Amino acid sequence: MTTTPSTEAADITPAPPRTVVAYRDDGPLAKAMGLLLSGQIPPLPPVIAGAFVMGALLLAGMTGRGDLAMFAPAVLLLLAGSGAAHDHDGRLDWLVPPILRLTEYGFIAVVGFGRSVPPVLIFALLGALAFHHYDVVYRVRQRVQPPPWLAAVGLGWDGRLLVIAVAGLLDAATVVFVLLAGYLWGVFGWESVTCWGAAPGVTPSAQEGPAAAVPAAGQGSRD
Numbered sequence: 001m002t003t004t005p006s007t008e009a010a011d012i013t014p015a016p017p018r019t020v021v022a023y024r025d026d027g028p029l030a031k032a033m034g035l036l037l038s039g040q041i042p043p044l045p046p047v048i049a050g051a052f053v054m055g056a057l058l059l060a061g062m063t064g065r066g067d068l069a070m071f072a073p074a075v076l077l078l079l080a081g082s083g084a085a086h087d088h089d090g091r092l093d094w095l096v097p098p099i100l101r102l103t104e105y106g107f108i109a110v111v112g113f114g115r116s117v118p119p120v121l122i123f124a125l126l127g128a129l130a131f132h133h134y135d136v137v138y139r140v141r142q143r144v145q146p147p148p149w150l151a152a153v154g155l156g157w158d159g160r161l162l163v164i165a166v167a168g169l170l171d172a173a174t175v176v177f178v179l180l181a182g183y184l185w186g187v188f189g190w191e192s193v194t195c196w197g198a199a200p201g202v203t204p205s206a207q208e209g210p211a212a213a214v215p216a217a218g219q220g221s222r223d
Contacts, residue, residue, distance in 0.1 A: 020088035022145045023097035023136060027156015029077055034084025043083030043096045050079035051103045058110050069110070070168045073161035076103060081158060101133060104157045111164050115173035125177055128184040129160075135192050146191065153187055160184075 026034070034041075054072040061069025080100065088096060105126055112122035132154065139145055155163065160180070167176035 019140045019145075020093055020096065021084075022140050023133075024084065024088075024100060025097075025133065025136065025154075025157050026081070026084045026151060027154070027159040028152050029162075030081035030084045030156055030158040031151070033077065033081030034086070037082050037085065039083075039085035039087070041082045041086060042090060042093075043080075043086045043088050044090060044093055046079040046082050047096050047099050050076040051099050053079065054103050054107065058107065061114065062110070067169060069114075070165040072107060073158070073165045076161065077158045100157055104129065104161060107161055108164055111168045111173060112177060115168055115171070117174050117177050121174065121177040121181060125181040125184070128181055128188060131192075132184070132188040135188065139195075144195075146195070150187075150191055154184065 024030075053075050057069045057072040057075070061067075083096075086093075088094075108125060108129075109122060111117075112125075113119075136146060154160075163176060163180060164173070167173045
């Protein structure tokens with residue numbers, strides 16, 4: 001009889017049945033906004049509205065009113081955060097995380113290039129976020145999600161955007177990009193390595209596709 005290793009030794013949280021919420025990467029502020037409205041707001045419409053407003057503010061910033069664009073994260077937080085506590089069980093609610101990723105990455109790129117941040121720092125910060133978001137996606141596919149504290153320590157999309165916006169307003173974008181990229185690489189990299197190193201092996205039931213039912217080479221079936 002085989003036994004399944006316990007996850008108690010590692011800080012591993014089983015993924016909930018509805019996994020779209022896990023992909024959002026909400027920080028404490030966005031989660032608080034959603035809880036304030038008791039999860040009554042459907043998530044997709046406010047996220048689309050927030051992305052549209054952010055795009056308009058960024059466009060205004062690129063046409064000469066740069067400080068105006070720095071208020072875009074606050075608007076996105078008020079709109080997109082309102083649906084954070086919803087179950088995300090609508091037919092099109094899977095679109096919410098990609099829209100949030102597009103707005104976050106786009107804002108970072110616009111502020112970085114607009115404030116003359118060296119491209120290597122911009123890509124370093126975006127790389128840390130892409131690594132984290134890919135890690136979350138792959139974990140949930142294996143029915144495990146990051147521990148709850150990581151959303152607070154990683155600041156969430158809302159916290160990161162607000163930090164970047166304040167840096168843009170204070171003309172300290174380059175310094176903040178250096179600090180934020182180093183911090184996020186350290187947090188996400190360390191947590192990912194320790195979690196995957198302590199996690200039990202992937203069982204066939206957690207794998208996807210018909211290959212899960214195929215025995216390994218040289219391994220026969222046993223009663």
